[in-house]
Structure formats: structure tokens, C-alpha cells
Amino acid sequence: MPRVANAREGFFEEPEVQAVLRELPHHAKHLVEFLYLTGWRVGEALTLKWSDVDFARKRVTLRSAHSKTRKSRVFPFQHDDRLETVLRRQHEFTLEWERADSCVHTVRQVFHYRGQPLRKLRNSWRRACKRAGIEGRLVHDFRRTAIRNLVRAGVLQAVAMKITGHETDSVFRRYLIIDEEMLAQAIGQKAEFLDGTP
Numbered sequence: 001m002p003r004v005a006n007a008r009e010g011f012f013e014e015p016e017v018q019a020v021l022r023e024l025p026h027h028a029k030h031l032v033e034f035l036y037l038t039g040w041r042v043g044e045a046l047t048l049k050w051s052d053v054d055f056a057r058k059r060v061t062l063r064s065a066h067s068k069t070r071k072s073r074v075f076p077f078q079h080d081d082r083l084e085t086v087l088r089r090q091h092e093f094t095l096e097w098e099r100a101d102s103c104v105h106t107v108r109q110v111f112h113y114r115g116q117p118l119r120k121l122r123n124s125w126r127r128a129c130k131r132a133g134i135e136g137r138l139v140h141d142f143r144r145t146a147i148r149n150l151v152r153a154g155v156l157q158a159v160a161m162k163i164t165g166h167e168t169d170s171v172f173r174r175y176l177i178i179d180e181e182m183l184a185q186a187i188g189q190k191a192e193f194l195d196g197t198p
């Protein structure tokens with residue numbers, strides 16, 4: 001049987017993320033940055049309610065009913081100031097909408113459009129990527145990016161899999177992109193080892 005090479009290899013560097021964020025409408029910016037920082041699936045993020053965000057304990061909980069694996073997942077952010085900032089800004093955005101809404105109702109969804117749950121991101125995403133000069137990228141590329149960033153940071157694979165919600169090594173490895181920078185770091189580590197060898 002012929003081998004089919006259909007695995008995507010897209011990922012984002014920080015300047016590209018910032019370029020896309022600048023082009024997104026306000027209601028989508030925090031969602032996209034959340035996906036970039038967590039590596040969660042779009043569908044998982046869109047189900048989050050404010051009751052799932054605990055600012056006191058600094059954690060976001062994905063309920064099992066909304067997880068692709070049907071297992072709940074926790075993302076602690078006590079050591080991730082950037083993610084906490086994103087969530088707090090989204091919370092302020094939500095409170096401002098509630099105050100401005102003449103119907104005065106509580107917005108339960110973390111990511112919403114005019115108080116209503118966001119259903120999709122496709123059109124806003126495509127336009128933002130085009131204006132940022134990086135057409136053809138997928139939101140799902142953030143999962144590959146998150147895995148690569150975790151590995152670059154030296155996080156153990158078992159821990160990284162817990163964060164991103166991967167259950168098998170084979171699927172995790174399919175998402176892991178070994179890029180030139182990671183190769184260079186590995187060679188640098190080898191060089192340091194040899195330099196210290198008597």
C-alpha cells in the first residue's frame with residue numbers, strides 16, 4: 001500500500017500570532033490567544049463557562065462532557081501571567097457588555113459575541129490571516145505550536161499530554177514538530193556535555 005503523507009506541519013511563531021491578533025475583531029482576540037497559550041481544541045474552548053474559570057485558585061476546568069476524550073481536564077494558570085491576563089481582560093469585556101446590554105442578562109459563556117455563545121471562528125480567522133500575510137493557516141495549528149513550545153521548554157511528555165489532552169503517544173508525536181531550532185538546541189546540549197567531559 002502507498003504511504004499517505006497527510007499530516008499537517010503548520011505552527012506559529014510569536015510574531016505571527018501577534019500579527020493575527022492585531023487583525024482579529026475584538027470579540028475573537030482573547031479566544032485566539034487562549035487557544036495559542038493552552039493548545040486546546042476550538043470546540044473545547046467555546047464550551048467554557050465562567051463557572052469553569054476559578055480566579056481564586058487560578059485554574060480553568062474543561063468538563064468531561066465537552067472534552068473530545070470524555071475526560072475532564074484542568075489548566076492551572078498560577079504560573080502563567082499571560083493567560084491570566086487574557087482571561088481577566090475577557091472577563092472585563094464580558095462585564096462591560098452586561099452593563100451596556102439593555103436587556104441586562106448574565107453572560108455565561110467565556111467566549112461570546114454580543115452576549116451569545118460563539119459558534120465558529122472561521123470567517124474572522126481567515127480574514128485576519130489574509131491581512132496578516134499568512135494565509136492558509138488553521139486555528140488547529142495552535143495545538144502543534146503548543147506541543148512544540150512545551151517540549152522546547154523542557155516539559156515532560158506525560159505532563160504535556162495532560163495539558164493538551166492527548167491520550168496516546170502516537171497521536172502526540174504526530175503533532176510534535178521537530179524544527180531546526182529544537183535540533184540546534186539539542187546539538188548545543190550535546191556540545192555542552194562534551195565540553196564538560198574530562
